[in-house]
Amino acid sequence: MEIRLLTAEDANAYWELRLEALLQNPEAFATSYEEAIERQHPVEKVANNLRTEGNYTYGALENGQLVGMLTLLVEQPLKLKHRANIFAVYVSPSIRGLGVGNTLVTKAIEKAKSIESLVKLNLSVVSSNKQAKRLYEKLGFKVFGVEEKALKLADTYYTEEHMTLILK
Template sequence: MIRLLEPTDAKDYWDLRLNALKANPEAFAISYKEALKREDPIEGVAKNLNNKGNFTYGAFVDGVLIGVITMLQESPSKLSHKALILGMYVRTESRGSGVGRSLLQEVIKKAKNIKEIERLNLTVVTSNKRAKKLYSDLGFKTYGVEEEALKFNGQYFNEAHMTLKIS
């Protein structure tokens, strides 16, 4: 089941986020150690889940959150025709089951129902071939690569910038 997350889902989201930072540290700007230092992280997540223009969807199996994706509509008026896809993650054991595709399709559907949004943008570590293929399969095009975008344990990771025109 996929549904929009609510503030009451904050703890489940935070637990999954920590799992993501441990399992795939190269894919996220914040580190697991930095995340643990946040004050009141669950309260912060609950607040974010309630923000206008912030849409976080979760995939659940037997009541357990196994995947998430966030779409954040840009707020300055000159940028409000765009939205960012952030923090997409599916638990390792659930990958390959179509959960990621379903989450992304749900966000694309939501974006198409928001009159102002014309374009979805995201970044993905270039070594994440599976994610890049999923994004490409759903129509995202690469418009640039940032070299050495992330650095983790002395290793650099490039990020592809991808976009999807939805109107």
Template sequence: MEIRQLNRTDAEDYLSIRLEALQSSPYAFASSYEEEKNQTAEKYKNRFTTPANTFTFGAFEESQLVGVVTLITEQLIKLNHRANIVAMYIKPEKRGIGLGKDLILKVLEKAYRLEGIEQIYLSVVTTNIPAKKLYASCGFEIIGKEKRALKIDNTYYDEEHMVLFL
């Protein structure tokens, strides 16, 4: 298994796994499949070519992209000591084998190398027990709960906000 930062040649594969994630785990993302289904790989080619404040990592098994995660650093002066982990997804058949932890550790490694980053935030749906355990095992702690954070059709999902102080 190879884990590395994505580049412009990975854009098509990223778009494919992104759309899969939005369809198979709609409660795990603020964005929806309906909002992103017409995106093109060009958006990600541009993002991966000049990653000023967004760093996306992928896990590859035999050159197939099977997991992704993105680190976004804050740009405002008063917030630029912070970063956020977003868009974490692992193909269902690859879950439970430590791949999520490997991706998170790769993101943390990147965050440690970025000048000025002191803390990393993420949000997770409260019912996603495996993800919550993963984040806790990497040192994240819950700092708050947002009731009814997401609404899909007529169902609400609460989110827990977590932080890791570097």
């Protein structure tokens, strides 16, 4: 398993995995699959994001195929430059339970610690995603807030837990 920063050349593979994520786990993302496929020039937008300073998107590749991803995004406003957010975390069902998520999050934490200005990392996780919550807690994240009815999918509401990891 190779874990590396994705580049603009990986945009198509990222977009395909993103669509898979939205189909496989719609409750875990604010964007719906239907909204995603309606976007104009999505691969170009992904490529631009992958080129953006302060945007670190890691990919897990198995035999050259992208099977996991995570984005670490450093806040840009002056008063928020001390923090970054982890989002768009996804691992294909076929390789879940093999430590890929742990490796991706650990890479993001290591990268965040290497950025002198960063003091904390934030993320949000759907409360019912027990496996992800356990992983984040194991790596030191703590819940700082709970948002009831944060997401709505069909007639079901999902609660999100907002978590933080103090780096320094």
